[in-house]
Amino acid sequence: MPSPTPTTSRPAATPAPTRGPTRITSVDITPVAFADPPLLNTVGVHEPFALRAIVQVHTDAGATGLGETYGDAAHLGRLRLAADAVLGADPFNINSLRALITHSLDGDTSRGGHGMSGMVTGSSTADRVLSAFDVAALDIQGRLLGVPVSDLLGGAVRPSVPFSGYLFYKWAGRPGAPADAWGEALDPEGVVEQARRMVRDYGFTALKLKGGVFPPDEEAAAIEALHSQFPRIALRIDPNGAWSVPTSVAVARRLESQLEYLEDPTTGLEAMAEVRRQTRLPLATNMCVVSFADIPPAIAAGSVDIVLSDHHFWGGLRRSQTLAGLAETFGLGLSMHSNSHLGISLAAMVHLAAATPNLDYACDTHWPWKDPADDVVAPGVLGFRDGAVAVPTGPGLGIELDHDALERLHRQYLDCGIRERDDTGYMRRVHPDYELKAPRW
Ligand SMILES: [Mg+2]
Secondary structure, eight states, X not given: OOOOOOOOOOOSSOOOOOOOOOOEEEEEEEEEEEEOOOBEETTEEOOSEEEEEEEEEEETTSOEEEEEEEOOHHHHHHHHHHHHHTTTOOTTOHHHHHHHHHHHTTTOOOOOOOSSTTSSOOTTHHHHHHHHHHHHHHHHHHHHHTOBHHHHTTOOSSSEEEEEEEEEOBOSSSTTSOOOSSOOBOSHXXXXXXXXXXXXXXXXXXXXXXXXXXXXXHHHHHHHHHHHHXXXXXXXXXXXXXXXXXXXXXXXXHHTTXXXXXXXXXXXXXXXXXXXXXXXXXXXXXXXXXXXXXXXXXXXXXXXXXXXXXXXXXXSHHHHHHHHHHHHHTTOEEEEOOOXXXXXXXXXXXXXXXXXXXXOSOEEOOGGXXXXXXXXXXXXXXXXXXXXXXXXXXXXXXXOBOHHHXXXXXXXHHHHOOOSOOHHHHHHHHOTTOOOOSSOO
């Protein structure tokens, strides 16, 4: 019997590795602050400055990776623990970074500092810390290999990423100060006017209203006004769990034909499931499914249709793709949540969304609320066209740090005196009788 012919083809010789060992030599963590308008939500109002932390991971290979995350004091402390732990580690081995960072937080007893003003729990603290290092490591990898981060995540399936314009009820200006450039939005007319400007300036094809501020009837009327003015734009409302189950069901039924989805109408997996049984409207969340541990009970209870991913609290870009795989497995839709953020986060969001096929809802962004001059990223790469941001094509995240701007925004942090996000405390300084209530209606 002749021996079978091998069917596997092999190269004549194994190519030599082209990459030597790479080590993290130092990490800079720089808290920054940027001006934020008085945007209202169900726990208060945005303070005059939003906080972020900029993470620079330096290597012995000459590449520095960038990450951006929350800037609250307790989170900064955890970032510093993690920064010490990853010194000497290989930025190509994100599994090792994750183990080192998780271990570095073993003795951490600090609480809070998650930058979400109490609206999302701290159930995934290690993932929140890991995120900025994961993004920076992927930035380093891309820079050294000469490929964009979207390639490292499996390849872009879309050349640009659509975003949703984020509408807020807002005061005309800060108490005692003149009106800001956006002016007041405290009723349906104000919300429609704000939407008109966002659509005109950015071309958004989806709009989301932050609710939970006024009685649900008034907020439903704002959605109806938006629908009549922008019939082809996908609409969402997010009251951050401010409504009871009966209120949520009533609003869902009223807006069933006008919303793309209803986000966190009520609080908790069971209450969300109860609402979901009584409406055909898809329910979305970034409050009751915020970590991997939340997924099994959410599936068991039938709590939601859509999960809003957010690499800042799901452990970075690669773990956000793990979430995407679970969403695909269990038939959940995938959208993206945002907090006030700068350009490093926007670039990371765009690479992730571009390389995640089932992330096909327009992503949230607070971008229009930021003064364009307030950023740590050198201008020229990130911009909105027809409501979408083109995927950067340069190596890594495809953006560069503006060191002068970083220094200026750090100075702003030092001067502003804010060390953790506290929307409720700020509201009470303006309205001392302001009460937190859940559900509010
Ligand atoms: Mg939300």
